[in-house]
Amino acid sequence: MEKNDFYDTLGVSRTATNAELKKAYRRMAMKYHPDRNPDNADAEAHFKEAKEAYEILSDTQKRAAYDQFGHAGVDQSAGGHGGGGFGDVFGDVFNDIFGGGGRQRGPQRGADLRYHLELSLEDAVAGITEKIRIPVSVECNTCDGSGAKKGTEAVTCTTCGGHGQVRMQQGFFQVQQACPHCHGTGKMINDPCSDCHGEGQVQEHKTLSVKIPAGVDTGDRVRLTGEGEAGPGGAGDLYVEVHVKRHEIFKRDGNNLYCEVPISFVTATLGGELNVPTLGGKAGLQIPEGTQTGQQFRLRGKGVKSVRSHSTGDLMCRVTIETPVKLSKKQKELLQAFDGTLNGKHSPKHTSWLDGVKKFFD
8 A cells, every 4th residue: 555645744844844843743643642542543643644644754865765665665674674773763762752761861870968067057058178988989990890700702692682771572563672681771781790799890089079068057958069879871960968956055047046034033024134155155135114924025137047048137135034933031031021012013914813713713
């Protein structure tokens, strides 16, 4: 049976660009794919035609031969399924349309690594350069990175014939993937090196200096480009993840710091000024008369400078009134005398609480 013109099959002109060809093929594949048209022989036939048309027209040499000689110039016996033909071309389009299945081209980059770094709150807020020691893979000196025992060498993989890739038939698709036996290297090691066990690399350690910017918090990461796992396509990256240790005085929430400040009931009653700690030293805190426990005071700009902007948080001081303990007899008598002078007029919260209790029982 005479074949349809490949350009007509894809619905493109004879001057169509590669991008136009690919777009047209994607549209046809989505429309006539057998998974979307089960038990539909007509759709299956259209799908096969579109697949063949794209395989020919997307190859520069085959397209030139087809334009000059027609179907006779691209007969399948002339290498339509040879190396670098259908399996390679269709694999890429398969990836674009169905999200996987084709091979990944080129050498693969090494994996990214992660390192957990614990910092004090002071170091996280101020910034610091920290030295870390990490394991790395380096070329084995015994076998010079070949993985084979000294005096021997790797042999061509018999499964993939040294190509590093194998093709698998899945229904109408040919899927190309890394050889499962040589893992894409194309070589097999029959007598591995005793030091690296055939890997060609051994583990060592190296020390790196990590510059931690001021203002980092738990969960922030610093990336060291190219310091990850080695790979044929280049090394991956190392991500240093920060964890800020618990502080004895301060708690952090975003760029603000929080602390509790104990004061005597005399200071709370009469007011006064006291020094409170900050990450930059001491700071004066003015306590007004009649301060109640739990009141919070703000010291602006005494918090954390943001790692992502120029803004600086505040220090929030929550006062707690301490009850004196181990009083002498005279001190107790003075307090009792003082209490007798209040008559409930100077304790607003206590008075309102008593009023609420009376209403409750009434």
